[in-house]
Each structure stands twice: as structure tokens, then as C-alpha cells.
Amino acid sequence: MISSIEIKNLTKKFTDNEPAIDNLTLDIEKGRITGLIGPDGAGKTTLLRLITGLLLPNEGEISTLGLNPTINQKLINAKIGYMPQKFGLYEDLSVIENLNLYAELKEIPQNEKEKIFNKVLTMTDLIRFKKRLAGALSGGMKQKLGLACTLLGTPKLLLLDEPSVGVDPISRRELIKMVRELATEGMTILWSTAYLDEAHSFDSCIVLNEGKIIYNGLPHDLSETGKGFEQKVIELMGGFNPQPSELAEKFELKEHNVEYVIEALDLTKKYGDFYAVKNNTFHIKKGEIFGLLGPNGAGKSTSFKMMCGLSTPSAGTAKIMEQDILKNPSKARSYLGYMAQKFSLYGDLSVMQNLRFFAGVYGLNIFKRKDKIDQIVEIFHFKKYLNHDAKELPLGYKQRLSLACAVMHNPSVLFLDEPTSGVDPVTRREFWHHIKGLAQKGVTVMVTTHFMDEAEFCDRISLFYQGEAIATGSPTELKNMISPTATMEDAFVGLIERYNEKGVLR
Amino acid sequence: MFKRILALIRKEFLSIWKDPRSRILIVAPPLMQLLIFAHAATMEIRNIDMAVLDRSQTVQSRDLISEFQHSKWFRNVTLVENEKQIEQMIRAKKIQLALSINTDFANKLKRNQPTNIQVILDGRQTNTASIANGYIASIVAQYEAEHFPQRLKSAPQINLEIRNWFNPNLIFLWYTVISLITILATTIALVLTSLSIAREREMGTFDQLIVSPLSAFEILVGKTVPPLIISLVMTTLMSLFVIIFFKVPFTGSILLFYISMVTYLLSILGVGLFFSSICKTQQQAILGAFTFQMPAILLSGYISPVEDMPMFFQHLTLINPVRFFLVIMKGLFLKNMPAEYIFQNLIPLVFIAILSLSAASWMFKRNLD
Numbered sequence: 001m002i003s004s005i006e007i008k009n010l011t012k013k014f015t016d017n018e019p020a021i022d023n024l025t026l027d028i029e030k031g032r033i034t035g036l037i038g039p040d041g042a043g044k045t046t047l048l049r050l051i052t053g054l055l056l057p058n059e060g061e062i063s064t065l066g067l068n069p070t071i072n073q074k075l076i077n078a079k080i081g082y083m084p085q086k087f088g089l090y091e092d093l094s095v096i097e098n099l100n101l102y103a104e105l106k107e108i109p110q111n112e113k114e115k116i117f118n119k120v121l122t123m124t125d126l127i128r129f130k131k132r133l134a135g136a137l138s139g140g141m142k143q144k145l146g147l148a149c150t151l152l153g154t155p156k157l158l159l160l161d162e163p164s165v166g167v168d169p170i171s172r173r174e175l176i177k178m179v180r181e182l183a184t185e186g187m188t189i190l191w192s193t194a195y196l197d198e199a200h201s202f203d204s205c206i207v208l209n210e211g212k213i214i215y216n217g218l219p220h221d222l223s224e225t226g227k228g229f230e231q232k233v234i235e236l237m238g239g240f241n242p243q244p245s246e247l248a249e250k251f252e253l254k255e256h257n258v259e260y261v262i263e264a265l266d267l268t269k270k271y272g273d274f275y276a277v278k279n280n281t282f283h284i285k286k287g288e289i290f291g292l293l294g295p296n297g298a299g300k301s302t303s304f305k306m307m308c309g310l311s312t313p314s315a316g317t318a319k320i321m322e323q324d325i326l327k328n329p330s331k332a333r334s335y336l337g338y339m340a341q342k343f344s345l346y347g348d349l350s351v352m353q354n355l356r357f358f359a360g361v362y363g364l365n366i367f368k369r370k371d372k373i374d375q376i377v378e379i380f381h382f383k384k385y386l387n388h389d390a391k392e393l394p395l396g397y398k399q400r401l402s403l404a405c406a407v408m409h410n411p412s413v414l415f416l417d418e419p420t421s422g423v424d425p426v427t428r429r430e431f432w433h434h435i436k437g438l439a440q441k442g443v444t445v446m447v448t449t450h451f452m453d454e455a456e457f458c459d460r461i462s463l464f465y466q467g468e469a470i471a472t473g474s475p476t477e478l479k480n481m482i483s484p485t486a487t488m489e490d491a492f493v494g495l496i497e498r499y500n501e502k503g504v505l506r
Numbered sequence: 507m508f509k510r511i512l513a514l515i516r517k518e519f520l521s522i523w524k525d526p527r528s529r530i531l532i533v534a535p536p537l538m539q540l541l542i543f544a545h546a547a548t549m550e551i552r553n554i555d556m557a558v559l560d561r562s563q564t565v566q567s568r569d570l571i572s573e574f575q576h577s578k579w580f581r582n583v584t585l586v587e588n589e590k591q592i593e594q595m596i597r598a599k600k601i602q603l604a605l606s607i608n609t610d611f612a613n614k615l616k617r618n619q620p621t622n623i624q625v626i627l628d629g630r631q632t633n634t635a636s637i638a639n640g641y642i643a644s645i646v647a648q649y650e651a652e653h654f655p656q657r658l659k660s661a662p663q664i665n666l667e668i669r670n671w672f673n674p675n676l677i678f679l680w681y682t683v684i685s686l687i688t689i690l691a692t693t694i695a696l697v698l699t700s701l702s703i704a705r706e707r708e709m710g711t712f713d714q715l716i717v718s719p720l721s722a723f724e725i726l727v728g729k730t731v732p733p734l735i736i737s738l739v740m741t742t743l744m745s746l747f748v749i750i751f752f753k754v755p756f757t758g759s760i761l762l763f764y765i766s767m768v769t770y771l772l773s774i775l776g777v778g779l780f781f782s783s784i785c786k787t788q789q790q791a792i793l794g795a796f797t798f799q800m801p802a803i804l805l806s807g808y809i810s811p812v813e814d815m816p817m818f819f820q821h822l823t824l825i826n827p828v829r830f831f832l833v834i835m836k837g838l839f840l841k842n843m844p845a846e847y848i849f850q851n852l853i854p855l856v857f858i859a860i861l862s863l864s865a866a867s868w869m870f871k872r873n874l875d
Binding site for chain 1: 509510512513514516517520521524525709710711713714715716717718719720721
């Protein structure tokens with residue numbers, strides 16, 4: 001076996017606290033795709049950055065393509081491609097201008113540029129969008145462009161830090177297909193991911209926890225199926241033992257007898273001639289978990305925004321607890337808890353200050369406020385982070401804080417826009433445990449997700465494509481539309497393909 | 507409703523305080539500018555070149571001149587023949603000041619009568635002039651004490667008759683620091699508000715605010731009050747600073763001062779919020795704020811008097827809050843301006859404030875889409 005990366009007894013500490021990487025020894029085989037998985041704060045990003053030489057180790061040795069990154073960072077840079085979590089695309093530049101910029105940064109000779117651009121653009125299927133501004137691309141396409149820029153120098157080693165966060169299943173499949181082709185050409189790929197089904201399809205996988213390797217081997221050795229693999233990995237990470245959700249137990253739902261708690265009535269959003277959302281109608285019953293699924297740019301977030309009054313519909317309206325969001329926006333919103341796709345709490349304020357602020361804005365009185373905050377701190381284990389600024393929290397805790405602030409005022413309706421995007425499997429389980437608990441209590445939940453396993457937790461799903469709901473039904477119903485043995489992902493991809501072929505579904 | 511606004515106000519203070527950018531913007535410019543002015547204004551000036559026109563030509567007048575020659579502040583003391591020479595030298599900036607001693611200087615001293623020395627200062631160099639003026643006064647007093655101690659029993663008898671050419675009365679420094687306070691207050695209020703909504707938009711926290719039970723009106727109030735309080739406090743501190751360190755008199759009514767200040771700041775906050783509502787990023791908002799600020803100051807009468815502007819610009823100044831507030835500030839500090847004159851300028855300010863705040867809330871509501 002030839003190794004592209006050899007690591008011996010590597011330790012990296014940021015402060016005097018626990019090491020981020022703890023005495024780690026690891027070999028990564030050439031020409032294969034290795035998945036890097038683990039909970040938030042396990043040290044995945046740190047490890048990738050150490051391999052590139054962007055961080056220097058405290059102890060131990062690293063050899064990247066036979067070079068020492070501490071000494072030869074420049075040389076290594078020319079041979080590897082590193083795509084960080086937030087790839088630095090210039091949103092005001094077009095696709096081709098971005099490529100040009102990175103080509104110049106990588107000192108690619110002028111006469112070779114065109115050939116390489118054609119290759120990566122064909123591969124990423126971005127050739128049609130050459131002139132489009134990067135900011136106007138969908139999430140999946142942005143990631144593909146990031147990958148294209150990373151591939152410019154024809155690197156021998158590709159380091160990808162969660163490239164598929166927030167990317168829909170179809171784009172993800174394409175992304176994996178692209179990378180797999182690269183691997184067959186002899187490129188070594190280290191791919192950090194939160195999607196365990198993705199990791200299951202790789203050649204090899206490493207599970208990291210608290211800076212240590214807890215599993216290193218073939219994904220299929222752990223389990224033959226993606227589901228079993230996820231279960232095994234969660235067990236390796238310490239497992240998730242569902243207690244009855246304390247959040248749901250303490251939740252005080254205001255009694256009501258509204259039959260359809262959330263209603264969308266011919267909801268439409270038009271930008272010029274383009275329909276972002278077209279005649280969308282649905283009714284959600286009390287206590288239902290209603291999932292919106294669909295590729296990036298299908299109109300899920302736009303629908304969400306219209307339904308909570310953040311954006312005015314071009315036509316139609318939405319009702320929350322029978323209150324029209326256009327006529328009585330304040331009244332309608334008062335029933336609402338909203339968790340935005342992007343982390344949207346005050347990063348400069350501490351956890352405690354954020355909690356206090358939202359308690360105040362939701363009008364909780366002084367005595368109740370203290371109790372409620374204590375309760376939330378207890379349920380979400382915020383104790384050790386209370387005085388940390390929110391922006392410094394690990395992603396999982398940021399999402400927990402967002403959820404906490406969204407449910408603080410006991411809303412009857414909960415809107416969650418990709419609540420688990422980029423969150424590790426254990427935290428995801430915890431989240432869904434809370435969500436299901438709240439729904440049982442009678443809270444009505446509308447949620448978007450790119451995780452197919454999460455889609456299965458929904459009572460009903462509406463599949464969005466090109467601004468329209470092309471299929472609505474329970475997860476089983478949707479799967480049966482394709483075949484009795486289909487997985488949720490098969491259903492997702494299949495239904496969209498069928499729509500593309502026929503123009504209509506049924 | 508009150509509770510919610512209070513929570514928002516508290517959060518605003520916290521965010522402003524915890525954001526290093528806004529913190530620096532509040533504290534640094536006023537501190538720096540006032541310190542630079544204070545330093546420039548109190549700095550000791552040496553090596554002053556001067557001329558003397560000695561029409562007296564007596565022992566007494568020569569004694570006085572030698573006091574100047576031996577003082578540490580003056581470098582060259584040139585004796586001249588006539589006033590024409592003085593004028594030429596000042597014009598050519600060869601000297602910063604000149605003394606003119608009258609023919610009857612010695613006689614009057616001997617007879618124990620009051621006498622005059624004329625001091626001519628280059629009014630274009632206001633700072634040097636005012637400081638040199640102080641030096642001259644102390645040298646003359648010293649001369650009198652040494653040579654004619656008996657005269658001191660009554661009041662000092664040599665009167666300095668000071669003429670500031672090109673800028674009579676030397677109120678320029680006072681005028682400048684008062685204008686400076688106005689400009690700094692404007693900057694603070696403008697920057698704080700223009701950043702506030704744009705920052706939330708940039709961070710994505712704005713959606714969270716809108717989804718909360720806060721109404722548009724409550725958000726606007728919550729966004730207006732903290733910058734208002736901060737700029738009020740800063741203006742008070744700056745005013746105290748100039749009163750104490752520059753000895754700028756405050757002759758008017760404190761109540762009127764604060765009423766005008768709040769009105770003025772509200773009109774500026776409206777402008778800031780307006781830009782903040784339009785812009786998507788903080789960068790755009792700051793640029794927007796400055797495209798307002800520069801012309802507003804240029805058209806305020808601070809740089810050139812409103813009466814000297816072309817007609818079109820004179821009309822334009824009628825919607826410029828800085829113009830009216832500058833008059834009020836100068837009036838309250840230096841002129842003990844009667845209330846009725848203050849109101850003449852305050853009433854337009856009230857209208858401008860109503861205008862800018864309504865424009866801001868209109869824009870704010872419109873841009874919710």
C-alpha cells in the first residue's frame with residue numbers, strides 16, 4: 001500500500017485545555033476516497049488544516065505526499081487542493097471570472113487555461129452558467145464551482161471539508177460522482193462529511209472523536225447498509241439514549257381547536273417572468289410534522305419566508321392559526337417560532353445575553369424569564385458555554401441555541417429551515433427527538449431538510465421542484481410512487497426525473 | 507410592548523459595545539480630534555519673529571524691547587521705520603506680530619498716566635496669534651512691575667491694544683471647536699444608526715427580529731433610542747471638554763441646548779436609519795451615510811457662509827439640519843442667543859426630523875419584502 005499522508009503521534013492544542021488532536025497516528029492510502037466523520041469539534045477541520053500546513057502541530061510528524069508541511073508548505077500547496085468549509089468564492093464575480101482568478105493564484109500558464117477550464121466546467125456541468133455571477137448560483141452549484149476552483153492545479157491530493165453541507169441529494173450524487181472519477185485517475189481524496197450515507201459509499205472511513213481515531217477501516221466492515229452504518233457510528237461516538245424529550249415535557253402549549261394550523265393558499269412569488277414559487281397550496285393539521293423537500297433553489301426557503309411574513313407573496317396568502325399573514329402579520333407571527341437556515345442569532349452576544357434578549361422580545365415577564373432560561377440551559381447543556389460569544393460556539397451548539405430561542409415562548413407553530421444542516425449525527429438524533437416530542441405535544445412543525453433519513457420522520461412531505469409542489473404525501477406513499485422497495489433518496493431522485501421527462505407527474 | 511422595546515434597547519447597547527468597530531467609532535474620533543485641537547491650542551510656541559515700530563525712541567521703550575529680545579519665546583526682533591514695513595512683513599509671513607510704541611510712551615509712564623502699545627497679530631494664524639498675545643501681555647506686565655513698581659498699586663497702566671488683522675476678535679478657535687462638536691455628534695449618530703439595521707441584515711439576524719412579535723414601530727424605536735442616548739452623552743462630554751479646556755463660554759439656556767440637541771440628533775438618526783434600511787451591507791450603509799454627511803457639512807455654513815452660496819444651494823440648505831443646528835450651537839455657546847431666535851432655527855429642525863424619521867420608517871417597512 002502506498003500512502004499519500006502519513007501521520008505519527010500528532011498532537012495539536014489550541015489552549016491549555018483538551019487537545020484538538022490527541023496523539024493521532026494515521027496513514028491515508030493513495031488513489032482512494034477516505035471519509036472523515038465525527039461529531040462537531042472532533043478535530044476534523046483541524047486535522048485537514050494540519051495536513052495542508054496551515055496549522056503547525058505541537059508534537060508529532062506529518063508527511064503529506066512525502067513532504068513535511070511545517071517546512072515545505074509552499075511545495076505542498078502546489079500539489080494539493082484544499083476546499084475549506086466556506087470556500088472563498090467571489091459572489092460578485094462570474095463563474096469564469098472566479099476560475100480565472102484562482103487560475104492566476106495557482107500560476108497556471110495562460111495557454112493551458114482554456115483546456116483546464118473546459119475540463120473542470122464540463123465535469124461540474126457549469127459550462128452553461130459560465131457568465132452567471134457566483135452569488136446567483138444555487139448552493140449545490142456554488143459547491144461545484146468551489147470544487148472546480150480547487151481542482152485547477154490538477155492536485156494529487158484533494159482535501160474536502162464538508163463540501164456537501166446544505167446541498168440537495170441530487171447535487172450531492174453528482175458531486176460524489178465527480179470526485180469518484182477523480183479517484184480513478186489516481187487522485188487521493190480525504191472528504192470530511194456529516195452525511196453518513198455518503199461516508200458509507202467511500203472506499204475507507206475514519207471516525208474521529210475528541211481528537212482521537214475511534215474507527216479506521218472499510219465502511220462495509222461496520223455494516224452492509226447505510227442505516228446500519230449510521231447506527232454503528234453513533235454507537236462508536238457514545239450512542240444516543242433517548243430519554244423522553246425534556247424540552248417537549250416542559251413545553252406549555254396554548255390549547256386551541258384550530259384544525260388546519262398552517263395553510264398556504266395559492267402562494268406565489270414571481271421575480272420578473274420567473275416563478276420562484278408557483279400556486280402552492282397545502283394545509284397542515286395540528287401536531288403534524290410537515291417536511292418540505294427539494295433540490296437547492298426549488299423554492300423551499302422562499303415559501304418559508306413568505307409564510308412567516310419575511311417576504312410579501314406576489315399572489316395568494318398564508319394563514320397561521322387562521323390568522324392571515326398579510327392582514328394580521330403581528331398576530332400571525334405571535335404563534336410562530338422560526339429557525340432560519342443560516343445561523344441568525346447575535347454572534348457578538350453571549351449565549352446568556354441571547355437567551356435574555358429573546359425572552360425579553362417575546363415578552364416573558366421577569367420571574368418567568370429566569371425560570372425559563374434556567375430550564376433551557378439545563379435541557380440543552382449550555383452551562384459551560386453560557387458566557388461564550390454565540391459566534392464561537394461549535395455548530396451543533398449554535399443550532400441548539402437557535403432552536404432554544406425559537407421555542408422559548410411556547411409557540412404553537414414551529415418553522416425550521418434546515419435545522420440540522422452540517423450538524424453531526426448524534427446531535428441530529430437529539431434534534432429530531434425534540435421535534436417529534438414537540439409534535440406529539442401538539443406543536444405543528446414545518447421543516448426543510450436535505451437528509452433523507454430525516455424526511456422519513458415527517459408525517460407528510462411535499463416535494464418541491466422548480467417552484468411547484470410536484471408530489472405530496474406520507475414518506476411511504478412517496479416511496480411507493482417509485483417502487484415498493486425504494487429508499488427515500490430513490491423516491492426523491494426518481495420523482496424529479498419523472499417530472500423532468502413528462503413535465504407532469506401523474 | 508414596553509418590555510419588548512426595552513429588551514431590544516438593551517441588546518442594541520450590548521451589540522454596539524461588543525462590536526469593536528462601533529466602539530472605536532464612538533470613542534476614537536471625538537477623542538482624537540479634540541485632543542489634537544487641545545494640543546495644538548495649548549502648545550507652547552517658540553521662535554516667534556516680530557517687528558517693533560519704536561516711535562518713542564527712549565530708554566523706556568528700548569528697555570521694553572530688550573525684554574522681548576531676551577525672552578525665550580521670540581527669536582528675531584526687527585526694528586522697523588514705518589507701518590508700511592509691518593504690513594509687508596506680515597503679508598510675506600516674515601513675522602507673526604508687530605508692536606507699535608507711541609511717541610508719548612515714556613512721557614506718559616513718567617507722569618503715571620495710562621499709555622497704549624499697539625499689538626498687530628497675523629489673524630490668519632489664529633493659534634499662534636492668540637498664544638503670542640498671551641506672551642506679550644505677560645512680558646509687558648513684567649516690564650511694568652520691574653521698572654515702575656509704584657504704578658502697580660493702581661491698576662496696570664500700559665494697555666495693550668490688540669488688533670487681529672484678517673480675523674478681528676479671534677473667535678475662530680471657539681467657532682471651530684463648536685462646529686467640531688456638531689460634526690462629531692453628527693458622525694456618531696449617523697454611523698451608529700446606519701450600521702445597526704444593515705449589520706443585522708448582513709448577519710441574518712434581521713429576519714429573526716421581524717419574525718418576533720416586535721412590530722416595525724417597536725424595532726425602529728429600539729434602533730433609535732440607543733444611538734440617541736450615546737450621541738447625547740458624547741455631545742455632553744465634548745461640550746464640557748471645550749468649556750473646561752478651551753474656556754469656551756456657554757452663555758445660553760441648558761434646557762434649550764438639550765431640546766435642540768435631541769431634535770437635531772433625531773433628524774440625523776432618521777437619515778442614518780433611512781440608509782440602513784436601503785442597504786444590504788454595512789459597507790454600503792457607511793458609504794451612504796458619508797454621501798450625506800459631506801455635502802451636509804459643506805452646505806451648513808461652516809465652510810462658507812450660506813449667504814455666499816449660489817441661490818440653488820441656498821434653497822438646498824433649507825432641508826439641511828446641520829445648517830440650523832450650527833446656528834443654535836454658536837448662539838447658545840457664544841452669543842447668549844434669545845429663545846425666539848433659537849426657535850426660529852429649532853422649528854425647521856423639528857420639521858426636518860419629522861421628515862427624515864418618516865422617510866426612514868417608510869423605507870424600513872417597504873424594504874421588509
